[in-house]
Amino acid sequence: MTETIPKPREDGAGADDASESDPLLLLAPLRIEARAIRRGLRNLPDPPAVTRTGYGTTRAAQQAGRLSHDPFGQMMIMGVGGGLTTDLSPGDLVVGTEVGAVTCASAPILAGELRRAGLPARTGRIATVDHLVRRAERAKLAAEGWLLADMESAPLAAAADGRPVAVIRAVSDTPHHPLAGIVSGGLAALRSLRAAAPVAERWAAACGTRQVLLAGPRSFCAGVERAIEIVERVLERQGEPVYVRKQIVHNTRVVGDLESRGAVFVDELDQVPDGATVVFSAHGVSPMVREDAARRGLAVIDATCPLVSKVHAEARRFAADGYTVALIGHAGHEEVEGTLGEAPDSTVLVQTAADVAALRPRDGERVAYLMQTTLSVDEAAEVSGALRERFPAVRAPGSDDICYATTNRQAAVRAVAADSDLVLVAGSKNSSNSVRLVETCERAGTPAYLIDGAEDIQLDWLAGVSTIGLTAGASAPPAVVEEIISALSGLGEVSVSERVTTTESIRFGLPKEVRQ
Ligand code: SF4
Numbered sequence: 001m002t003e004t005i006p007k008p009r010e011d012g013a014g015a016d017d018a019s020e021s022d023p024l025l026l027l028a029p030l031r032i033e034a035r036a037i038r039r040g041l042r043n044l045p046d047p048p049a050v051t052r053t054g055y056g057t058t059r060a061a062q063q064a065g066r067l068s069h070d071p072f073g074q075m076m077i078m079g080v081g082g083g084l085t086t087d088l089s090p091g092d093l094v095v096g097t098e099v100g101a102v103t104c105a106s107a108p109i110l111a112g113e114l115r116r117a118g119l120p121a122r123t124g125r126i127a128t129v130d131h132l133v134r135r136a137e138r139a140k141l142a143a144e145g146w147l148l149a150d151m152e153s154a155p156l157a158a159a160a161d162g163r164p165v166a167v168i169r170a171v172s173d174t175p176h177h178p179l180a181g182i183v184s185g186g187l188a189a190l191r192s193l194r195a196a197a198p199v200a201e202r203w204a205a206a207c208g209t210r211q212v213l214l215a216g217p218r219s220f221c222a223g224v225e226r227a228i229e230i231v232e233r234v235l236e237r238q239g240e241p242v243y244v245r246k247q248i249v250h251n252t253r254v255v256g257d258l259e260s261r262g263a264v265f266v267d268e269l270d271q272v273p274d275g276a277t278v279v280f281s282a283h284g285v286s287p288m289v290r291e292d293a294a295r296r297g298l299a300v301i302d303a304t305c306p307l308v309s310k311v312h313a314e315a316r317r318f319a320a321d322g323y324t325v326a327l328i329g330h331a332g333h334e335e336v337e338g339t340l341g342e343a344p345d346s347t348v349l350v351q352t353a354a355d356v357a358a359l360r361p362r363d364g365e366r367v368a369y370l371m372q373t374t375l376s377v378d379e380a381a382e383v384s385g386a387l388r389e390r391f392p393a394v395r396a397p398g399s400d401d402i403c404y405a406t407t408n409r410q411a412a413v414r415a416v417a418a419d420s421d422l423v424l425v426a427g428s429k430n431s432s433n434s435v436r437l438v439e440t441c442e443r444a445g446t447p448a449y450l451i452d453g454a455e456d457i458q459l460d461w462l463a464g465v466s467t468i469g470l471t472a473g474a475s476a477p478p479a480v481v482e483e484i485i486s487a488l489s490g491l492g493e494v495s496v497s498e499r500v501t502t503t504e505s506i507r508f509g510l511p512k513e514v515r516q
Helices: 031-041 056-067 107-116 135-143 153-158 182-206 222-238 252-260 287-295 306-320 334-340 353-358 377-390 404-417 432-443 478-489
Strands: 002-005 024-028 050-052 074-083 093-099 121-128 146-150 165-173 210-216 242-245 263-266 277-280 299-302 324-328 347-350 367-371 422-426 448-451 467-472 494-500
Touching (some): 024 031, 024 056, 031 050, 031 074, 031 182, 056 153, 074 093, 074 153, 074 182, 093 107, 093 146, 107 121, 107 182, 107 478, 121 165, 146 165, 165 182, 210 404, 210 478, 222 242, 222 252, 222 277, 222 306, 252 263, 306 324, 306 334, 306 367, 324 377, 334 347, 347 353, 353 377, 367 377, 377 404, 377 432, 404 422, 404 432, 404 467, 404 494, 432 448, 432 467, 478 494
Parallel strands (some): 024 050, 024 074, 074 165, 093 121, 121 146, 242 277, 277 299, 324 347, 324 367
Antiparallel strands (some): 002 494
16 A cells, blocks of 8 residues: 655645755744744754744745745744643643645644643634734634634745744733733744744754555454453443443553543552443453452453463363463562462462562472563563473464464565664553564664654654654554654655555454443
């Protein structure tokens, strides 16, 4: 699959014509704004020039006519503006997602970069009006979904004409802090503008045309889809709150979405009221947790992935047959804690070959091993190899414990990493299989970064990078991948192709409590 996300130009030229060596056109309407930005840039070795465009829509439109034929590579508009919503404060930064009719797709990346610099930045729609907005009009524009109003950005942004464009406006006044003159009311805004200025240069350096290689398969696996559907169905049937022990899957977006719909995530069962319904997460629980729930009279709905349950069953079986079970996995992971709890007197966690050397089984002829489902295939092979070497009679699991989704995503990302300058892995920091995807790339010699979303992409990563591999861990929603591609397209034309190493058709049935 190949798809190009172009930046159409009105004169018929493509974004390829915007050479990466073409300069940043950095615009500020007012002298006072331009001065603040220049001050913010003055410590840079080769600061970009700041062009003043003049106050108001008429001057902005005149300037836009002149600028549209300039040989700039990308345009950044900076200035102050009026906040429209009551949750904004003077000095906050608004990065435009839409500015009039112009889409500024890189806004999430830019806002994330500003926040990492310690600045209060949000993304939102910016309206351009031809007069200062007063109380009633602020409320009307806010109700229409605009976050900030200014008097210049829309005509200037239109002059970018398909080239990358971004708008950063610092809030000078809000419904609670009405305009009292640009100097007295806007000091906080000018300070923010000055602090934000160096980000403009980093943004420009990250702009350019590039290729995105999508790894296939990626994103949700059958176990994660099942777990999410279980919580959704319980919410539908019982209404909120629905208690879930631990994160249902390790992804901040999924958890945040379900929380907003009424799910309550708790660390332990003592946070669940007596008699309530509780969902166990996809990573599984130990028998002690089940017993505790039964003692408390909780109604349990089990979202444990069937492939995790399979490992639990193997642990019980090996232990019952008198084996010492070496569980290859990572200490502290919920899945590992659940599996260790199945046969705590017979199971020992081994994380490395050194742990294997230190293993003291009851009987060296009766050793078996199991694995966490989300391990790195290569890393697990090293440890299982050490076990086979030390205990030649060691019993392996009946079928691979590292699940199909983990194995497939690692093979797929390895295939794109080979041809990428860097790889972005969508996933949360506590997602084991997502972290393993980063390690897989690094082992292949390609730098890789774990990101929850486009806002985590650092502009410095992208400078000089023409091919980006992109994948998502098994707990990361497919929509995040789309969001990342969209944000990258705001930095220049992106051509997207997919490398599919295998296709997946596995589905797991739902537990009886939520069927129908
Ligand atoms: S990653 Fe594997 S074990 Fe974990 S939920 Fe998905 S399919 Fe199940």
